[in-house]
Amino acid sequence: MLRSVLYVDKFSPVPFYRQIKNQVRDAVDTGIWVAGRKLPSERELLTTLGVSRITVRQAFSELVAEGYLTSSPGRGFFVAARSPAQELHALVSHTEAMREGGVEPSSRVLTCEVQAASPAVARGLGVSPGAEVVYLHRVRLADSVPLTIQQVWLPHAVVPGLAEVDFTTASLFELLRERYQVQPARAETVISARPADPDEAGELELGEPAIALTVDQLTFDEDDRVVEFSRSVHNPLRLPVRISQSVATRSGAAGLLARASVERR
Template identity: 35%
Template structure:
């Protein structure tokens, strides 16, 4: 219940009440919450107060709002640590999800200036270029565009693109993948990302660029991905350097 004599702001009390019901399983992912009007009448507060509580939870990624429909409990975010290099397929299997792909296109083409610079090749060198929607239990998680040095990674086909590329590279080509450098940026979904990821234009996404190297430091893969901000989060373990002053 809401205690109007409490020093805690009313919107915060409503926020915590909603959070408690979600944690207790009374409201599960996909469930629609009562309307702001119903909350306001139940607690005898203004709709603006209720809206503030809901917006706070939306910003935390615990709720999502659909225009013209209402407010819903958000799906739990998938968490990926930034230690160790794994493929999307390996990562989803480790979390108990069924990985999948929707291949938008696969082609052999000349490297763009951006891809050529990243892969340390010439602009007219051949690359495999593919765009895939990465799925977890058939739900879109990320839109991924990949460029691979075709002179280095031989025999790649559209069939391989529908599976784990890393498994093909390591198991069939007997090449050893060494490490990757990755950058993350926050952004909002454009029309294309929204359509392919089943989200709304303007929804939060994570833009991720990754350059992957073989063990001999040769770059072979350049990936640009848009991850759904409402379903994905990244974490990192940061031990303190014992030599720090």
């Protein structure tokens, strides 16, 4: 039983539900409570902690939303299995990174076709509106669990025939390098968050409130041409983004150069 770990300080200015929440987060973060461990029942907590049902429910429902707990109807609450954060390999094949992490990557392809560039896509890619672009829209999965929805646009002139590829298992970056001799050399990435569309929430199995972690990227080749414009929507619990940066050279604060090393795991 975990009973002895949770307590409520009635004299603290911190709301009771927040005290419970912090203790659970600490226990999970520090590895004291491991994935799959069952929490005490609501009834037990009401008795041992002397708090109201609404207090326990608020703490637990927020912990579920944050990915610390899962609830199983009729069985209670459990410590959730959390995915390790994934390194942002802006220039490395996601497919390859997942394989090296020991999971089997695959994609459910929603669209893969040649389209006319919308104004926003044309601006991103640096082509004229209406120019032909290859549009790939796919849900990326690891061991059949959906992690992210990715929309990618590439100039058709750079990747003729790409729209005929079966992207269920193909790696876009491998194809760029091997079939088209395009070497991704630099990337600009913007990460933010927003409410998920209902379609996105369904695809990514998001709980309520449905929150999308968004990763938009422009990838440039060695001649600094944009070769890819992508917008990805991650399930924030399943695919947080990890970045490693280190100081490479330094000549005063103005010469600071941070480096993200792509660690092989």
